[in-house]
Amino acid sequence: MSLFVNGAHINLQEMSFLKDILIGSEAHFVVLIVQSSSIFSELFGYTACRQLSQMLISILFFHVSEYILALFIHGKSSVTLKSLLISKHYLVAMVCSLIEYLIELYFFPGLKEYWWISNFGLALVVLGEIIRKLAIVTAGVAFTHLIKVYHEEKHQLVTHGIYRYVRHPGYNGFFIWSIGTQIMLCNPISTIAFAVVVWKFFSGRIPYEEFFLKQFFGSDYEDYMRKVPSGIPFVR
Numbered sequence: 001m002s003l004f005v006n007g008a009h010i011n012l013q014e015m016s017f018l019k020d021i022l023i024g025s026e027a028h029f030v031v032l033i034v035q036s037s038s039i040f041s042e043l044f045g046y047t048a049c050r051q052l053s054q055m056l057i058s059i060l061f062f063h064v065s066e067y068i069l070a071l072f073i074h075g076k077s078s079v080t081l082k083s084l085l086i087s088k089h090y091l092v093a094m095v096c097s098l099i100e101y102l103i104e105l106y107f108f109p110g111l112k113e114y115w116w117i118s119n120f121g122l123a124l125v126v127l128g129e130i131i132r133k134l135a136i137v138t139a140g141v142a143f144t145h146l147i148k149v150y151h152e153e154k155h156q157l158v159t160h161g162i163y164r165y166v167r168h169p170g171y172n173g174f175f176i177w178s179i180g181t182q183i184m185l186c187n188p189i190s191t192i193a194f195a196v197v198v199w200k201f202f203s204g205r206i207p208y209e210e211f212f213l214k215q216f217f218g219s220d221y222e223d224y225m226r227k228v229p230s231g232i233p234f235v236r
């Protein structure tokens with residue numbers, strides 16, 4: 001273990017030498033700082049710095065772009081900070097995944113070195129992001145963050161573009177994106193937990209949303225349902 005201090009590399013053996021030439025509490029203080037910064041630089045080496053910054057950029061990009069698109073599509077008066085889509089449950093999930101990452105990084109650092117897994121996760125993050133944003137742009141005003149329970153004149157059934165392949169590309173994109181973030185961090189527990197929790201959430205939300213869509217668009221929506229899959233595994 002070595003550390004770059006004031007232009008010089010210092011390793012742990014040299015640290016005890018440093019302790020000898022310094023006096024009393026001053027020596028302990030300096031060695032403590034050197035040791036903890038050494039542990040820090042060891043912990044947050046290239047792997048962690050790259051994976052954590054990819055995670056931060058993915059999260060920032062996802063939420064800021066959701067907000068900006070909502071502003072463009074629905075106008076300033078109908079957009080609140082809720083359009084950032086940051087809920088209490090979501091924050092708890094993200095903090096838990098970060099805790100898992102740090103614990104594994106400390107105890108099983110080798111687990112984070114599977115770059116082909118991490119890069120596959122990054123590819124899923126990008127793919128999920130593209131699918132979701134295509135859905136938002138294609139559906140336009142029909143894509144509201146809150147499920148509509150009353151039919152409005154301007155609300156037309158969307159079955160073109162990405163909606164030709166899946167009925168819920170917005171949810172499909174988020175599903176892929178969220179699991180992708182955890183694969184990117186090489187977090188085995190959170191990968192499974194995110195898949196289960198997000199799947200459960202959408203498997204309840206889709207029938208609720210479609211109950212109203214069937215009321216709004218009748219047989220047109222039922223035909224559409226028959227022909228096009230939901231986009232969430234095992235949800236018809």
Ligand SMILES: C[S@@+](CC[C@H](N)C(=O)[O-])C[C@H]1O[C@@H](n2cnc3c(N)ncnc32)[C@H](O)[C@@H]1O
Binds near residue numbers: 145148169212
């Ligand atoms: C958060 S958006 C999600 C849209 C869609 N479930 C998706 O994943 O792309 C929810 C709103 O989209 C509307 N919606 C969902 N599918 C639609 C479609 N095919 N055409 C028009 N509106 C739709 C619903 O009425 C609801 O108010």
